[in-house]
Amino acid sequence: MGGCVGREREDTQDHGASRSSGRAHRKRGRHKWTRVTSCYPSTSTEKMYAHYCRNEPLKKDKPKWKSDYPMTEGQLRSKRDEFWDTAPAFEGRKEIWDALKAATVALECNDHELAQAIVDGASITLPHGSLTECYDELGSRYQLPVYCLAPPVNLISERSDEDPGDSPEPTAAPKKEFQLKVRLSTGKDLRLSASMGDSIGQLKKQLQAQEDIDTAHQRWFFSGKLLTDKTRLQDTKIQKDFVIQVIVNPQAPIN
Template identity: 40%
Template sequence: MGNCLGNRRDSDSLLMCGDDEDGQFALGQDQPLRQEQEAWLSEVALTEGSLQGKRDTFWETAPVYEGRREIWDALRAACEATDEGDYELAQAILQGASISLPRGRLTECYDELGNRYVIPKYCISKPTNMAAANHNDDDIEEIVDSTTKLLQGPPTPTSPSRKASGSGEIRRRLPQDTGLTMVVKVRLSTLSKDTKVTVLETARVKDLKRQLATDQSVDPRKLTMLYSGRVLNNGTLLKDLEIPKGFVIQAVVM
C-alpha cells in the first residue's frame, strides 16, 4: 500500500507519497524519465510477433476511449524509444508534448490539461520470459515463396519507355511540382506553442525541417520529426501522411 505525508517548506505545501516499488516521490511534480528497464514477467510467454500485436492493439484502441490523440502518439513514440534504450529521445519527446511523469515512469503520465494516461508494461519493455520464435513457420513461407516464383516463370521484360536513356535502370517518378503550397502545424519542443509552416505540396520531411530551421533559427540536423507515434524519415512525402485538420507534427530538438 502507498502512503502520503505532508511537508511544508518555504510556505509551500508539498505532498510526498511512497509505495513499495518506487519509494518516495513528489505528487504533482514532473520527474525525469528513469533510465532503466523495469523487469517483469508475462503470464503467457510472448513471441516478438504476439508482443507487437498486443502493442498495436493497445495504441490503436486507447485514444478511442480517453485522452488526446496527439498525446497518445507522443507516448507511443516515447515508449518505442525507451524500448530501444534511447532515453534521451524519449525524454525530449515527453518534454515537447508537455507530458509529466509523477513517478518517473511511463506507466502513469499526465498531459498539461491534467488528463491521466496509463500504459501497460508490455508497451514499454519486453518481458524477461520472451518465447523463441517458431522457425517452422518461416521455413514454410520460404518454400511457398520459392514455389510461387517457379510457377510464375521469369519476370516480364521492362518496357523500353520505362528505362533511362543509355542505361538499364528504371527511372524514378518524382512528384510533379505544381507550385501549390500547404500549411503544416508543428509543435517544436523548444517553444511553448504550436507554429505553422508553409511548404510546397510536394515537400518531404527534410524540406519541412529546413523551413522550420529557417523560421525558428534551429539546426535542421538536430531535428527529429514524429507523427502518429512514429519517427518520420527524411524522404517521406508530407501529403502521404494525410494529416487530419488540427493534428500536429512534433519536432524534437536533440
C-alpha cells in the first residue's frame, strides 16, 4: 500500500498546558488522540493528508460473523495460518505483525489484559478498539480479517466433516442364542441353534445343512400360520419351549 511518514503523539501547540493535560487524561484512562500522517495512492499522484486518530482500549467483545460455508475448526486454523504466513510479506513491519498475532492468541485464550499489554507495548493504535484496523507508530495501517479474531457462528465439529466410511462401525449387539425345537412331518424332532433376530430363511438353510433337506422342500408353520422366509422369530412371538412344525415334501418343491 502507500507509504506512510509518521505521526506525533501530542499536538505541539501550547506545549505546557497541552502536555500536562494529556498526561492527566492518560492517568484517568481517557482516550488518546494521535496525529497520523498517511499517504495513499490515487490514479495519478499520491495524495498526502493528515488526520487525527483516536486510540481506544481493546474491546473485550469478540466480533460475530457467519462463514459463507459451514467451517470446521481445522479449516479455520488453516485459514488463519495462511493469513499469518502471507500478510507480513506484502506490507508492514514484521515485529508489528508478530505483536498482532500474539495479541490474537491472547484474546483466543480470553486473556484480555495480556492482549492489551501486547498492543500497548508495540505502540499500536486502535481507532475503533478492534484489531480489524490498527496503526503502528509510523502511521502504517494493519488490517486483520475477522476470522483471525473469532470463530464463525456456523463452526461445525470435526466429526461432521469426516467421511462416513472412516467412522468405526457400531459394535453389533451380541446374539442371545437358544435351542429352537423343530418337529418334522417325518416324525423326527430336533433342535437348531437360533436367535430371535434370525429369519425363517436362515433357519431353513441350517436345517438343510443338518438333515440334507432342500430349503425348497420345507414349509414352516407356527400356531397354524405359514412362516415366510423373511419372517423373523421375534415376529412370531415364539417362546423357548414352543415347537415349530416343518412339513417336508420332496415331491412338490415350494417356490
